[in-house]
Amino acid sequence: MNLKNEGHLLGAVASGDEGAFRQLFDAYHNKLALFIYRLTKDRLLTDELVQDVFVKIWNRKEHLLKITNFDSYLFAMAKNLALNALRDLARRSEKHRLWEVEYDEADLSEQQKEFFSLVNEAIDHLPTQQREVYLLSKYEKYKHEQIAQKMDLSQQTVKKYVQRATQHILAHLRNKFDVFFTLIISVLISFL
Known part of the structure; x- marks a missing residue:
């Protein structure tokens, strides 16, 4: 043009x-x-x-x-x-798939399977960049500074994306479970 x-x-x-x-x-x-x-x-x-x-x-x-x-x-x-x-998304998708294989479904109860399925569903519905930041932070254990540098974002943006992603996942889970179970989930999600 x-x-x-x-x-x-x-x-x-x-x-x-x-x-x-x-x-x-x-x-x-x-x-x-x-x-x-x-x-x-x-x-x-x-x-x-x-x-x-x-x-x-x-x-x-x-x-x-x-x-x-x-x-x-x-x-x-x-x-x-x-x-x-696209390359980063493919890598994360493969790492996520390997992570799921590592936690063999045969060892999980039906409730645990449902919980992880709902968490994955919530993660899949995140905006692309927010999902990428969340997966780097929670699954690949990158520090906010590393993510910011890798993705050319500010550390504050990375922090907001992780917070928003966590809130979205919790909201998704709240829609599926009762209040008591949601309390347990909120504690569990902080370890993901």
Whole structure:
């Protein structure tokens, strides 16, 4: 997509002009979302990745003056982020599957099977990035600082994602069990 005065617009963004950044966002958002969706086939992940691309552009705005072909730069960045996200999701999915195999279902009571099934169901319904943060924190035992660095997020965002994910899981479980059992679940979930 060629914008009139793209060089001037990039210069304005590089100097911190939020209005120019908004113009850039509006000009590329839909085309970028379509491109990423074709790679991921996941609307939520697409939305998150489009945001990530523009956050990276804003955070690295001073480098925009060095870019000779913004279109190529933008779509290369989007492709790399999408492929990295898909690879990370595949790894987490495989680790999660291995974790389930490790805890052989034959050794679990029906209530335990139901509990873990509901926890997994709740985790599957989390937004993609929140789910990824939660799994890194609770299943892979990463520290918030490590997750923040790995996913290019602030530690505060990581902390909020873990809190929101935990609240979502508890709410999901509350809908399925009575109050007494929910108290026990809230204690158990803190160990997951």
